[in-house]
Amino acid sequence: MNIPGHLAVGITQHHLLNFPPDDKKLLTVLLVGSLFPDIADKTIGYILKLMPGGRHCAHNIFSLLASTLIITKLVGNLAGYAWFSGYTGHLLVDSDRFMPWFFPLKAYNFPKGRGISFQADSMIKETLLLVLAVIIFYVNYARRIK
Ligand SMILES: [Zn+2]
Numbered sequence: 001m002n003i004p005g006h007l008a009v010g011i012t013q014h015h016l017l018n019f020p021p022d023d024k025k026l027l028t029v030l031l032v033g034s035l036f037p038d039i040a041d042k043t044i045g046y047i048l049k050l051m052p053g054g055r056h057c058a059h060n061i062f063s064l065l066a067s068t069l070i071i072t073k074l075v076g077n078l079a080g081y082a083w084f085s086g087y088t089g090h091l092l093v094d095s096d097r098f099m100p101w102f103f104p105l106k107a108y109n110f111p112k113g114r115g116i117s118f119q120a121d122s123m124i125k126e127t128l129l130l131v132l133a134v135i136i137f138y139v140n141y142a143r144r145i146k
Helices: 003-016 024-047 061-075 077-094 120-145
Strands: none
Touching: 003 024, 003 077, 003 120, 024 061, 024 077, 061 077
């Protein structure tokens, strides 16, 4: 999944998990958490070329738990829950392909990955999904502030 799809999943999680729609800090934390695994691993793998592929250091259960602990300690329990939700949503929707869930405790044969590239049909579908998620978010927000 690409950035628009991950953001759409994050916004949908924000709605389904009943986070306050007017709390922009929690929404921001959730959305950054929903993008963090790709920001970290694609930077490490494709830009810095320190690891093969784009799923390794941040696409596993240990980085999910450690980063959630850090966010919880720095920002608070609700922010930690928002981070955990966004991050977990990212890992779950990515799990249709290679996912090193237990790296670095378990050895993996990391695939080379496709690099930073986008398929037009996926981007269009995910962007439409994101637009739909944003519309639902604002309709919900408008209903709640009345
Ligand atoms: Zn990912």
